[in-house]
Amino acid sequence: MPDTTNNPNRKTWLQVSKDSDFPIQNIPFGVFLTRDDIITIGTRIGDYAIDLGALHQLGYFEGIPLTDDIFLQDSLNDFISDGKKTWRLVRNRIGDIFDIENPALRDNENHRNIALFTLNEIEMQLPVQIGDYTDFYSSKEHATNVGTMFRGADNALMPNWLHIPVGYHGRSSSIIPTNIPIHRPQGQTMPENATTPVFGPSKLVDFELEMAFITTDANLLGEPIPIDEAEDYIFGMVLFNDWSARDIQKWEYVPLGPFLAKNFASSISPWIVTMDALLPFKVDNVQQDPEPLPYLKSDEKMNYDIHLEVDITPKDGEATTVTKSNFKYMYWTMAQQLAHHTINGCKVNSGDMMGSGTISGPTPDSYGSMLELTWRGEKPIQMKDGTERKFINDYDTVTIRGYCKNEQVRIGFGDVSTQLLPVFKK
Ligand code: MN
Numbered sequence: 001m002p003d004t005t006n007n008p009n010r011k012t013w014l015q016v017s018k019d020s021d022f023p024i025q026n027i028p029f030g031v032f033l034t035r036d037d038i039i040t041i042g043t044r045i046g047d048y049a050i051d052l053g054a055l056h057q058l059g060y061f062e063g064i065p066l067t068d069d070i071f072l073q074d075s076l077n078d079f080i081s082d083g084k085k086t087w088r089l090v091r092n093r094i095g096d097i098f099d100i101e102n103p104a105l106r107d108n109e110n111h112r113n114i115a116l117f118t119l120n121e122i123e124m125q126l127p128v129q130i131g132d133y134t135d136f137y138s139s140k141e142h143a144t145n146v147g148t149m150f151r152g153a154d155n156a157l158m159p160n161w162l163h164i165p166v167g168y169h170g171r172s173s174s175i176i177p178t179n180i181p182i183h184r185p186q187g188q189t190m191p192e193n194a195t196t197p198v199f200g201p202s203k204l205v206d207f208e209l210e211m212a213f214i215t216t217d218a219n220l221l222g223e224p225i226p227i228d229e230a231e232d233y234i235f236g237m238v239l240f241n242d243w244s245a246r247d248i249q250k251w252e253y254v255p256l257g258p259f260l261a262k263n264f265a266s267s268i269s270p271w272i273v274t275m276d277a278l279l280p281f282k283v284d285n286v287q288q289d290p291e292p293l294p295y296l297k298s299d300e301k302m303n304y305d306i307h308l309e310v311d312i313t314p315k316d317g318e319a320t321t322v323t324k325s326n327f328k329y330m331y332w333t334m335a336q337q338l339a340h341h342t343i344n345g346c347k348v349n350s351g352d353m354m355g356s357g358t359i360s361g362p363t364p365d366s367y368g369s370m371l372e373l374t375w376r377g378e379k380p381i382q383m384k385d386g387t388e389r390k391f392i393n394d395y396d397t398v399t400i401r402g403y404c405k406n407e408q409v410r411i412g413f414g415d416v417s418t419q420l421l422p423v424f425k426k
Pocket of ligand 1: 135242358
């Protein structure tokens with residue numbers, strides 16, 4: 001089943017601005033509430049949200065084996081379970097429906113009124129019910145920077161890091177879509193030179209610039225996923241802000257790793273961009289030395305060129321872009337992460353989410369967290385409004401944007417934007 005949606009010359013009858021993240025070549029998937037308070041699965045072209053449940057009822061997916069209610073659900077899990085062949089058929093069909101030459105929906109005002117929404121008429125929801133969430137630690141620059149700060153330059157990279165895509169099991173209950181404010185967490189920290197911990201609001205709340213991929217049902221318990229098949233089980237990707245409390249993290253992380261410093265919130269962009277849409281942006285993997293063990297080794301290109309940037313916007317203030325990074329800096333690929341995750345037989349389900357880990361580039365203006373950008377607060381960032389930031393202040397909004405771009409087409413993720421509120425009070 002070839003992909004026909006990525007044809008860069010295809011045009012749509014919908015109005016789409018030239019710099020849109022969502023041209024007809026993208027066709028992401030999401031879940032939204034409509035103006036009538038109905039929840040549905042949809043896609044987006046330009047600034048239109050398209051109700052796939054309505055289009056299916058109107059017969060536009062005829063000939064594709066889909067259950068009647070596949071899009072009339074509050075999550076994409078069942079659709080993702082249908083597998084790659086079905087994702088492609090549906091995405092190709094959506095491309096056809098909105099092709100400038102196709103009059104079927106273009107010239108049917110009644111159907112257009114039923115299926116098309118402007119963005120201010122809808123409210124985006126979490127696109128999947130996330131069963132399990134795993135966070136990796138796969139940027140060498142990030143691991144080196146953090147290791148240097150926490151353990152010194154001589155012990156920056158742990159001996160396992162160049163051999164294993166290191167990760168931990170996170171918590172899915174606190175993964176939220178864009179535009180949901182969160183509260184500053186409180187907890188235990190050990191102040192510098194103190195001998196007993198104190199309790200209070202975290203003073204070092206940080207973002208982590210990450211992306212996450214969403215899997216389909218991939219294997220049976222006990223059955224590893226071979227590396228060269230791993231990408232077939234990845235539905236798509238979102239932007240991912242893995243909020244972190246650095247002072248809580250420093251005190252609690254020994255010996256089992258992150259816990260309360262990481263599980264109070266992680267925010268995602270609401271449109272899942274499919275791996276098919278990202279195909280034109282595959283780039284060479286980062287050269288790995290030492291060579292990984294055979295189950296992690298592949299000659300295929302499995303890395304992606306995705307521009308990433310982060311803004312901090314103070315309350316009623318102007319946005320300051322604090323970093324520009326790129327997904328291509330990842331040392332371990334998603335395929336390696338998934339192959340490693342399942343090599344022991346761990347089962348992966350539809351709707352599982354795997355975070356990349358903070359994506360830091362090689363230069364100090366491409367680091368993926370405030371911890372690194374300000375080097376633990378030693379070098380504050382100058383904001384456009386004249387204030388300084390070491391970490392994230394109350395009422396700041398953190399926004400991550402991401403997009404791929406070549407001479408012919410731009411495929412973007414939109415953004416994930418989250419405001420930090422003061423500590424929760426009853
Ligand atoms: Mn993380």
